[in-house]
C-alpha cells in the first residue's frame with residue numbers, strides 16, 4: 338500500500354454515502370450490515386478513514402439499533418434537518434430528534450434540496466445553526482450548475498454560496514464543518530469533474546475560509562468532492578491536496594463499489 342506524502346491526511350479522510358430516496362428500512366439494514374462485514378473482512382481502519390452513510394429518515398431508528406447492537410464503526414447521519422427545534426412545522430424533522438437517534442452528521446443544502454425544494458442560502462444558514470445547536474456535524478453542499486460552469490463563473494458562484502451559508506458561524510464551528518463541492522452537472526450523470534477541477538474548487542474554498550476566518554481554521558475544515566464518484570476514479574480525486582473525502586450517491590448503494598471507494602488508499606500513487 339502506498340500513501341500520500343503531502344501531509345493533507347492530518348485531516349481524517351471522510352468517505353460518505355448518500356443513499357438519497359433509496360432503500361427502505363429493511364433494505365437499508367441489509368446494505369449496512371453487508372458494508373460492515375465487507376469492511377471488517379478487509380480489516381478497514383475506521384480511525385484512519387472515516388465512513389458515514391446518510392439513509393432516509395425512516396431508516397434511522399433501525400440504523401441506530403444495528404450500529405449500537407453490533408458495535409459497528411460506521412457512522413450515520415440524516416439527509417436534511419429543520420431550521421426549527423420543535424413546534425408546528427408539519428413534515429419537518431428537528432435536529433434534536435436526529436441527535437437522539439445517534440446521528441453524528443447531517444447534510445445541509447444538497448443540490449437536490451436547493452433545486453427541487455428551492456432552499457435558499459438564508460434558509461441553509463439557519464439549518465447550519467440548527468445542526469450546531471444539536472451537536473450534529475453539518476456536511477454543507479455547494480456547487481454550480483452547467484451554465485455557470487460553461488460561463489467560467491463556477492468559483493465565484495460557489496464561493497458566494499460559502500460566504501452566505503457560513504454567515505454568523507464562528508471559527509470553531511467552521512473548523513468542524515464539512516463542505517462538499519458537488520458540481521450539479523456531475524451529479525448522477527456519469528460526468529465526473531476531473532481531479533484538477535475538484536482540487537481547484539477545494540483550494541478556492543479553503544482560501545476563502547482562511548480569508549473569512551484564519552489559516553488554522555481553514556487547515557481543519559474538511560472538504561469533499563461529490564458527483565459520479567466510483568471506485569475507478571476515487572483514488573485520483575482523493576490524491577489531490579485539498580480534497581479530504583468524497584460524497585457518493587449512486588455508487589454507495591453497491592456494497593462492493595462503496596467498500597472499494599472507502600479503501601481508496603490502496604490505489605493512491607506516492608507523490
Ligand SMILES: O=C[C@H](O)COP(=O)(O)O
Nearest residue numbers: 355524525564565586587
Ligand atoms: O450526494 C451525492 C451526490 O449528489 C453525488 O451523487 P452521484 O454519486 O450519484 O453522482
